[in-house]
Amino acid sequence: LEDVGVEPIVAVNKTDKIDDLDERLDEICDRLGLFPPWQQWSDRIAPICAKRGDVEALEECLQTRFHEHNRDDLLKFVS
Numbered sequence: 001l002e003d004v005g006v007e008p009i010v011a012v013n014k015t016d017k018i019d020d021l022d023e024r025l026d027e028i029c030d031r032l033g034l035f036p037p038w039q040q041w042s043d044r045i046a047p048i049c050a051k052r053g054d055v056e057a058l059e060e061c062l063q064t065r066f067h068e069h070n071r072d073d074l075l076k077f078v079s
Helices: 021-031 056-068 072-077
Strands: 010-012 045-047
Touching: 010 021, 021 045, 045 056, 056 072
Parallel strands: 010 045
Antiparallel strands: none
């Protein structure tokens, strides 16, 4: 996706089931070619638990991305 100018957002779901979340998210970053720690990539990595409705990190990523690309009109789709 990056080859065509798209920076993906990775939503990591079921984070409530992961014991060592920071370590796992660091591993995901490493696989994606992003240097750990994952916290520095909060604009690209969004740990969520959809079942519990904990999707705030994803919403923040989307809001930031929309604003950066002057697409505030899309914010209405992110609650």
